[in-house]
Amino acid sequence: MLAELEKSAKIEIALAENPLFGVLAHAYQPPRSFNVELTFSGKLHHTSFSIFPAINGEITDQVYKPILGEVEHLPPGLVVSIYAPLRSYLKRNEPGVFARVREAVRNTADREYVVLGDPLVHVILPLLPSSDQEMLLSAGRQAFTDDFGFAPKGLWLPETAVSKEVLVSARSVGYEFVPLRDSQVTNIPYGTCLDAKHNVCVVKTANNQEMAILLGNSGLSGFVSFQPWSTYNAEGFMAGRQQNEQKSGSNALMMMDLERFGHHQKGANDFLKRILEIQEGYGFSPINMRQVLEAKDWRREKTYVDVNDNTSWSCDHDLGRWTGQCGCDSPSESTRRIKQEFHENLTKMNEFINTSLDTRFPGWRSEFSNLFISFADDIFTGTNFGPSLDQMVKSAGGNEAKIKLYLAKIEVMVGMTSCGWFFGADDRPERSIPSSMIRGVKNLLPEFCI
Structure with a gap:
């Protein structure tokens, strides 16, 4: 002591x-x-x-x-x-x-x-x-x-x-x-x-x-x-x-x-x-x-x-770097519009998915979190986690509608990875993160209309 x-x-x-x-x-x-x-x-x-x-x-x-x-x-x-x-x-x-x-x-x-x-x-x-x-x-x-x-x-x-x-x-x-x-x-x-x-x-x-x-x-x-x-x-x-x-x-x-x-x-x-x-x-x-x-x-x-609300170490403009609303890293007007569209589309998709899950499957967040943790290594390294997700949700009594919404939620969260917006130069390869996830969610949820 x-x-x-x-x-x-x-x-x-x-x-x-x-x-x-x-x-x-x-x-x-x-x-x-x-x-x-x-x-x-x-x-x-x-x-x-x-x-x-x-x-x-x-x-x-x-x-x-x-x-x-x-x-x-x-x-x-x-x-x-x-x-x-x-x-x-x-x-x-x-x-x-x-x-x-x-x-x-x-x-x-x-x-x-x-x-x-x-x-x-x-x-x-x-x-x-x-x-x-x-x-x-x-x-x-x-x-x-x-x-x-x-x-x-x-x-x-x-x-x-x-x-x-x-x-x-x-x-x-x-x-x-x-x-x-x-x-x-x-x-x-x-x-x-x-x-x-x-x-x-x-x-x-x-x-x-x-x-x-x-x-x-x-x-x-x-x-x-x-x-x-x-x-x-x-x-x-x-x-x-x-x-x-x-x-x-x-x-x-x-x-x-x-x-x-x-x-x-x-x-x-x-x-x-x-x-x-x-x-x-x-x-x-x-x-x-x-x-x-x-x-x-x-x-x-x-x-x-x-x-200072809505600041970061790389953007002091109300987080406009990730909404297409500022000139951080000097994006062209076309790139700024693309960033804005990515943000708006993924935000609307996320709201739709959350509302659908809250309405149809109350209390879903605990199960979804555990699934995301379980498959994180697959998700982040390009390993196909689809069949395992399907099996785990069905084994817990879930149906195809829930699997689709869970997969869409994962794709939206990955799609919001900050790197997709960070750089200002045209044709940055990181933009394939939000763009591919947006296409994926549209394919999964045709009932969703932007």
């Missing part, structure tokens, strides 16, 4: 004296392949797409294997999401790598606060009804628990897209904190700077619960993300953080895609590992959310803020 008290006291002192340092990283690949075939009343339904499936192996060798799989445990200061479609790819195509990643996670202290959960599919949550938000967040947390053996305390929102409603949904399924960029919070108390002392703040949700917000420094994150030379020299980089963020008391937490370190810039995985290895020698304390949330000083002096 005395040893624990001494340890707690040392943590309190370190948190009070040293600014926090760390990398909040998003490890993600979209579903590169999708394939489902199922016959209904003698008519074959087939939906598929394929988007550069071989690239995942390349990125695994450059990023995931050296950073997550060739370590005894995850390095202090790294907070990382390992998204469901990526986990499915690794399990099916790189099982040895996934086994080593899982072992490294298992060996990581306070792993529940280090590896973040996700909503199973990489969709823009504020654009969904709250019932879908909560269903996906709950399913994603269960899928994560099945993969790693514990329930995560933190959640990485797709594209960090946030709203107050999303935070209510996240809190309701058990999440305690989410990372956001500092540009995504507002109503900061007068005189409070979101600096190294206030880079973990709190939002009070509509139902009077609290969600902690772990803030990434937008300026520093952008600098590292888009300036290749910034990651040439680890010691020089940390000296710069000591002279800049530490000296001025600014937030030194960076937030970016993990693929930045090794894929977007070859060899930068060594830079990432090195800065995390030497951070304490430059006067920083590695971020540890369990320690922060349990620290008496933090609990006593919380900084309360609000979130």
Whole structure:
């Protein structure tokens, strides 16, 4: 007991004296392949797409294997999401790598606060009804628990897209904190700077619960993300953080895609590992959310803020990047119209499917969630899950109408994968995700008219 008290006291002192340092990283690949075939009343339904499936192996060798799989445990200061479609790819195509990643996670202290959960599919949550938000967040947390053996305390929102409603949904399924960029919070108390002392703040949700917000420094994150030379020299980089963020008391937490370190810039995985290895020698304390949330000083002096509704780290225009309503990444007018049509069609389809299921099969969400979790690895890796879905629904007393609606719901959720809208250039292959799913749902549900 005395040893624990001494340890707690040392943590309190370190948190009070040293600014926090760390990398909040998003490890993600979209579903590169999708394939489902199922016959209904003698008519074959087939939906598929394929988007550069071989690239995942390349990125695994450059990023995931050296950073997550060739370590005894995850390095202090790294907070990382390992998204469901990526986990499915690794399990099916790189099982040895996934086994080593899982072992490294298992060996990581306070792993529940280090590896973040996700909503199973990489969709823009504020654009969904709250019932879908909560269903996906709950399913994603269960899928994560099945993969790693514990329930995560933190959640990485797709594209960090946030709203107050999303935070209510996240809190309701058990999440305690989410990372956001500092540009995504507002109503900061007068005189409070979101600096190294206030880079973990709190939002009070509509139902009077609290969600902690772990803030990434937008300026520093952008600098590292888009300036290749910034990651040439680890010691020089940390000296710069000591002279800049530490000296001025600014937030030194960076937030970016993990693929930045090794894929977007070859060899930068060594830079990432090195800065995390030497951070304490430059006067920083590695971020540890369990320690922060349990620290008496933090609990006593919380900084309360609000979130900027409908913002993300890649679009500040009311999420217009995913509705065709803004110019992020400079889309042509034709591409913007296509994005708008995709969003409108999938939203209307989702509303129709939800209403049909609510009316004809009340209480369907629990069964659907379990099915989605069961078939997630097939769904995200291009394995035909149609016959298994058919068998499982029928064995539980379901009929063809329910199977069609469940399959249409899966196709809509996959179709809403954010990558289908992200890029502005014409003819991006990722647009085959929403376009193929829209065709699939039209084929499944001819009674639905857009």
